[in-house]
Amino acid sequence: MTGGASAHDASAHDPGAHEELQQYAEKLAAVFIAAGFPRMAARVLLTxxxxxxxxxxxxxxQERLGVSAAAVSGAIKYLETLGMVRRRAHRGSRKERYELPEQAWYTATLRQPPFYAEIAGMLPEGITTARRADASDTVARLTEMQQFFEFLRVRLPQLYEEWAAQRGDR
Structure with missing residues (x-):
């Protein structure tokens, strides 16, 4: 990890605060990585x-993470597909800034129901095929998977509504 905070990013009260915050970002990213999130994408997102x-x-x-331009580019592309980061023109420059969209966490989560519906919709074929192969354990696993993805497809929009109501977004 390297330092390199911009002038507006460093704390006037504690010059070491930026470095501590970056260390915290790395610790939080490690939790995402342990849960299966791609390593560089997690580090970029939390930074x-x-x-x-x-x-x-x-x-x-690149400076904060001590990584190559290619590593940052790949992570940004991945995060953009999830809706967790977006590109914005940097005022007075040809450079782009990468920023979190408003409500990034649940926006990214809610983009997944079509995926869940697609997976749930594909599973009956696998269940039928497993039954023909007399693979009862496989049928049970695929049936549970289908039920789980169908549950997510239905419940995620409802959870979003509950979250929005709790936040007063209506």
Whole structure:
């Protein structure tokens, strides 16, 4: 990890606060990585999230993470597909800043129901095939998987509504 905070990002009260915050970003990213999130994407996401204005350039990400431009680019592309990061033109420059969209966590989560529906819709074919193969354990696993993805497809939009109501977004 390297230091390199921009002037507006360093704490006026504690010069070491930026480095501590980056260390915290790395610890939080480790939890995401342990849960199966791609390593570099987790590090980039948490570094952007914990930056002062939730937006950094590729050069700032490279400096803070001590990684190559290619590593940052690949992570950004992945995070963009999830809807967790977006590109914005940097004022007065040709550089882009990568920022968290508003409500990034549940926006990214809610983008997945079509995936869940597609998976749930594909599973009856596998269940039928497993039955023909007389593979009862496989049938049970596929049936449970189908039920789980169908549950997610139905419940995630409802959970979003509950979250929005709790936050007063209506």
């Amino acid at each position: 952007v999230m914990l930056s002062t204005d939730a937006a950094l350039t590729a050069a700032e990400l």
